[in-house]
Amino acid sequence: RFDRDEAARAILARNDRGGYTVPTDRLYPFQWNWDSAFVAIGFALFDADRAYRELERLVEGQWDDGMIPHIVFHAPSDTYFPGPEVWGTRHRIPTSGITQPPVFGMALRQVHEAAVKAGLPQAQERTSALFQAALRSHRWWLRARDPDSLGLVAILHPWESGSDNSPAWDVALARVPTTTTTTIRRKDTGHVDAAMRPRDEDYQRFIHLVDTYRDCGWDPQRQWAAAPFKIADVQMTAILARATADLMHLAETFGSAEERTELSDIHRRLLDGLARRWRPELSRFVSLDLISGEDVDAPTQACFMPLVALRLDDVQRKAVTAEIERWHQGLIVGLPTTPSFSPAFEPKRYWRGPVWAVVNWLIADGLRLNGAEDLARRIEQGTVGAIERAGFCEYFDPTTGEGLGGDAFSWTAAAYMVLRR
Numbered sequence: 001r002f003d004r005d006e007a008a009r010a011i012l013a014r015n016d017r018g019g020y021t022v023p024t025d026r027l028y029p030f031q032w033n034w035d036s037a038f039v040a041i042g043f044a045l046f047d048a049d050r051a052y053r054e055l056e057r058l059v060e061g062q063w064d065d066g067m068i069p070h071i072v073f074h075a076p077s078d079t080y081f082p083g084p085e086v087w088g089t090r091h092r093i094p095t096s097g098i099t100q101p102p103v104f105g106m107a108l109r110q111v112h113e114a115a116v117k118a119g120l121p122q123a124q125e126r127t128s129a130l131f132q133a134a135l136r137s138h139r140w141w142l143r144a145r146d147p148d149s150l151g152l153v154a155i156l157h158p159w160e161s162g163s164d165n166s167p168a169w170d171v172a173l174a175r176v177p178t179t180t181t182t183t184i185r186r187k188d189t190g191h192v193d194a195a196m197r198p199r200d201e202d203y204q205r206f207i208h209l210v211d212t213y214r215d216c217g218w219d220p221q222r223q224w225a226a227a228p229f230k231i232a233d234v235q236m237t238a239i240l241a242r243a244t245a246d247l248m249h250l251a252e253t254f255g256s257a258e259e260r261t262e263l264s265d266i267h268r269r270l271l272d273g274l275a276r277r278w279r280p281e282l283s284r285f286v287s288l289d290l291i292s293g294e295d296v297d298a299p300t301q302a303c304f305m306p307l308v309a310l311r312l313d314d315v316q317r318k319a320v321t322a323e324i325e326r327w328h329q330g331l332i333v334g335l336p337t338t339p340s341f342s343p344a345f346e347p348k349r350y351w352r353g354p355v356w357a358v359v360n361w362l363i364a365d366g367l368r369l370n371g372a373e374d375l376a377r378r379i380e381q382g383t384v385g386a387i388e389r390a391g392f393c394e395y396f397d398p399t400t401g402e403g404l405g406g407d408a409f410s411w412t413a414a415a416y417m418v419l420r421r
């Protein structure tokens with residue numbers, strides 16, 4: 001155990017590029033938004049100063065309108081596509097033009113608490129500056145991605161969800177043309193078996209969307225109007241709501257009276273929006289396709305993510321825990337990102353079935369908040385066991401426990417340190 005904890009720290013050290021951590025060498029050679037937030041929580045366990053640095057380096061990429069981009073290209077690398085020239089954004093440090101789940105606010109609370117406990121000098125100043133950055137990003141979310149006040153924030157690109165090729169996007173993505181003005185030169189399949197990655201056709205659509213939004217000059221309103229893909233996502237909304245609750249906590253010390261009210265208003269709006277997405281007949285929450293007006297039926301991990309933010313009633317809690325148990329049946333390791341009974345299930349292909357440590361981290365946290373301590377523990381222990389058997393891989397095959405994707409993965413190392421406690 002001691003050795004494995006050392007090994008986890010060694011991965012973070014190895015993926016350190018100077019105050020920020022790449023998800024893994026070569027496959028993901030820049031700073032990624034939600035990866036860094038999870039990594040900061042891992043660092044907070046043993047080095048609060050370095051944990052702050054991770055978040056501070058991420059907000060070097062924050063845009064004037066408040067958006068925190070999904071990739072910050074601090075230093076060049078030729079092992080990744082699409083690089084800064086494809087995105088064509090105008091920030092002083094090159095960044096992508098889309099965002100990712102706002103785990104940032106959750107991380108900030110934990111980093112702050114660890115720093116105070118460790119007696120780190122300047123903790124108040126550092127938290128205060130990052131609190132303002134987080135608040136600006138939450139305002140951006142509501143303004144840019146919930147202009148109609150549904151209480152749900154929308155993604156305009158599957159990459160924003162973090163779950164790139166999830167079956168949740170299949171119906172909506174099929175409407176996106178495969179034509180691109182950018183020449184596609186995939187690099188990922190040179191690092192990882194193509195059978196574990198999104199398909200070429202997915203990439204054509206991913207890049208079609210990038211071309212479309214770049215042609216909008218990355219202006220949020222123009223993108224909203226032009227978007228051929230627009231999903232009010234329960235996973236994104238749940239993470240934003242939870243991060244808002246964590247910011248409300250920090251606002252008691254770092255916020256003004258107006259900011260405290262503003263955050264509670266945001267929180268209420270998001271909780272109301274999420275609560276309306278519960279489908280008792282499915283025992284889960286569902287996202288909303290804003291182009292077709294239809295519910296997103298595909299069962300994926302996203303359907304349980306509202307637990308990190310909402311307090312379920314007894315009937316909902318029983319239904320959700322039974323459903324999560326059902327998804328585990330017959331598997332070596334859970335929770336699968338798509339259940340094995342779904343026709344879309346592919347146990348090795350990225351977000352179409354494999355188990356991800358950070359997803360389990362959030363779901364277990366949500367189960368615990370909702371009083372399902374036993375199931376939360378089992379998910380955490382299952383994750384720790386999978387990592388101990390297969391290593392710090394990007395993700396795991398639920399049917400075999402095999403480690404897949406990139407190896408020496410930063411967020412898996414962070415998840416290990418957090419979940420084994």
Ligand code: DGY
Pocket residue numbers: 070081082159164188
């Ligand atoms: C990728 O390139 O695979 C990423 O998930 C996009 O952020």
